[in-house]
Amino acid sequence: MPWLAWLLPCIDPAPGVPPDAQGWWALRFTPCVTLLDEALLLEVDSVERLWGGRAALQALLRNQAPAAAQENAADQAWATGPTALQALALLRLQRMGRSPPQRLPHDLPIATLTALRPHVAALQHLGCRSWGDLRALPRAGLARRFGAACLLALDQAWGDAPHGLIWITLPERFALELELPALVESAPALLMAGQRLLDALQGWLRARQQGVLALELAWRHDLRRVDGVDLPPWQSLELRTAEPLQAMAHLRRLLAERLAHQRLAAPVNRLALRSLQTAPLAQASASLLPPAPDEARGEPWHQLIERLSARLGLASLQVARLHADHRPERMQHWHPAITPPSPAQDEAADSPAGLWPPWLVRPPQPLDLQGHRPCLLGRPLRLLAGPQRVEAGWWEGESGTGLARRDYFLAHNAAAGSVWVFRDRATGGWFLQGVYG
């Protein structure tokens, strides 16, 4: 019995949602999936060996069906049959609360075949109650009275005539809209509704064997104007991740962080999710053995960075890039950690770097003078080493703030320890620029 029929949880999808979307999740298991009336039909003859037999496949399908999250997996309506129409008829029988007949498909009631439904009353008068009765009638008379479509459907149900079904195919880009059951007024509450869209996205990604790199979550405002200010109908936020993802746990956490910072301008009645960029996903496990427990521990680096950036802000996470310059404040540039500079661009530091302090004071802190001696924390500094003369930045022009003509010294006092100070040769002022500790 190579066909499985599954009752769709809702027959009329929300406007904007393609009806095929209800079957995307099943494409992960078999490429032959189609929608027929109120049911989703799966052809599993060719694939059930790959999933470890029909029983294992059915158990998997029961667990993975989207309705499983809402209701008990045991309550789902599933039926199997040798042809698509028989599986559908058995599903309908099951819905009517009747047990399957002894002889298949002869004893199936007339009303379980869609093509025969308009003629149920007439056929009852003729004394035909089951498919078998109808098939025993002369074909020419049947075709003349009820139309050729009835005969064709009957042949297809028996498997005598080919049944041309249109398989569900995935769209190139993922885009789904969802009408919210109630107006949502706070951004974190959108996450609950967004969960359904994320589940659909996961099904789409799994079937296409891709991972998502960027996606957009948009919501539609219920009001046109608030406090006399015109509102845009749609507002959106964009999520990006460094490596293609198929597991939704990280995306959900990122979305939660982003939504926690988001303020809704007006109540929201509609939610949409679009994939902006996807990439083929390389399957991680090439090993025969399951991964060792310590191998899968924790999240990878880029996920950590993305999550921390989403909560603390982009500017809070930084990595440095070295830059060849003689002015210490320009020797390093800070970049957001989420978009690190390529390491090949790093320029090697000068050889005296071993003499420089590990801490930089930015901007340089002006020092008080006692007589001619600079002092820090109320005590005069003793100059231990120096001067090291730096003259740089003259190419930036006379008025440029980058001009530096300085003498650097290593100084020390008991309160501050060893520090790195310089005397500005233009003004004669002393400044603190580094701390040795």
Added chain:
Amino acid sequence: MGAALPFFIDDLPGVWRGDAWAQAPQRAVDTGHEQLNAQLPGGGWPLAGMTELLLPIHAHCEWRLLAPALARLLADSSGHAVLVAPPLEPFMPALQAAGVPVPRLCCIRPVGSGAAMAAAWACEQALRCRDVRAVLAWLPQVATQSLRRLQLAAAQNQQLLWVLRPEGARAQASPAPLRLWLQPQADRLLIHVIKRRGPSALHPVVLPAHAALLAAVLRGQAQRRQQAQAATWGRARPQEVAHAVAGLAAALH
């Protein structure tokens, strides 16, 4: 006494004799300082647990102690190190000269209200990441409860965690299995081991205050200054003699 203990005690995992604390079966990273290794259980910074470093307020001498271990750790593996809420800006060229791979250092600086809480949170998240090799956290105002969480996270994830706190916290109890108190002096750095898994240390570890290269430069400069002063003295003396002779002659007249 040793003979009275059951013989199987030596075979139990995680159990060792108190007099052999230095060879305790504990994963550790070489600190890069011989004297300090000798005082730490396992012979280095413990890999699974928090190390608390207590410093005076204006003494920023942590890199002197930590840079060699950090360089070694990052050179051996392909992970990242995270600096949480550093008090000043780390000067990367100097750290690179000490052998620390700069592109793999990430600075996290939470801002605004609740920055202290956010720093502890970020620290814990970093400990749970599998690509992080070490976390350095400057947490001056951390609650004991957060410290306990951090210690637990570090122990569970087998991560190296240094927490730097002001020396005022010395008297408070702490969940860290290793606590060091740093005391910088003019040309040396005293390290008191306050708490460790072993007997308490009697004497502080003494390290030179500066790295070898810098110390050599300072010594050279001091020598040159002394020589210059001596030379000034040497040149001054004949003049002084001449003055004295002239004064004597004037007195005689």
